[in-house]
Amino acid sequence: MKVGVVTFPGSLDDRDALRAVRAVGAEPVSLWHGDADLKGVDAVILPGGFSYGDYLRCGAIARFAPVMDALVPAAQGGLPVLGICNGFQVLCESHLLPGALIRNDHRKFNCVDQRLVVENASTAWTSDFEAGQEITIVLKNGEGGYVADEATLDRLEGEGQVVFRYAASNPNGSYRDIAGVTNERGNVVGLMPHPEHCIEDGYGPSLDGLPFFTSVLRQAVSA
């Protein structure tokens, strides 16, 4: 199985995402923002970082990169896509996921080992978790406050599209403690915490990032 990781100008965690893909036995493929070509991959990760310097709004300029012209219709067609941190912001700006991310309510950059509750264990990226499971994943962002209007939030909760919720404390003012969401189909997932930093002993607080990558691998094998 081939998993692509897109590098935008200002991407930071693309190498770690490629490493996480390799760690679970899949083939990592580097994708370039300027190419409208997904190189035949079976899934795509949009990594963390500060694409285009976070100018205008986080993810707003990356959303119009040539690679997105290929990615948006593929995602709408069912291709598994995971957006991590800045990648989540890009997915929201692309309207592949509902809502938006704004500056943390306390106005500080946050860097913590964050406890999360897995709310939805049936997406392409979370099937190796159990619903209700509590995990710890590192979180690092300045603009991670998830917002949407009340009707959208109600719909997300009603349809099971809230995938992760912050546990113990809300680190950034996200509405309803939402840390990650999915689209209706469950193939596109975005979250602010960084699973790719939690896949190896000695690095990060847990190995709770691994199931993200094994989940999508399992999906490809069974498909």
Next chain:
Amino acid sequence: MGHVVIDVMLKPEILDPQGQAVGGALPRLGFEQFTDVRQGKRFVLTVDGDVTDAHLAAARDAAEKLLSNPVIEDVVSVRAAGADEDPDQ
């Protein structure tokens, strides 16, 4: 050379941490009379010649597609800068 001026503000119901930070600094400078601050964005687009209705229509389109995110922001005005107005000032 004409200019189109576009103003974008966060929707009223969206928290504005930057505005709050500015609002918190004002009393320290003796400005006690302001009860709230909201911070927005202004874009100035330059065209050759005078601003036409077609320029304004294109600017409105750009404002909706790129310059603002309708989930969190409102485009509050799209207008041609006056002939005696320097939009960079």
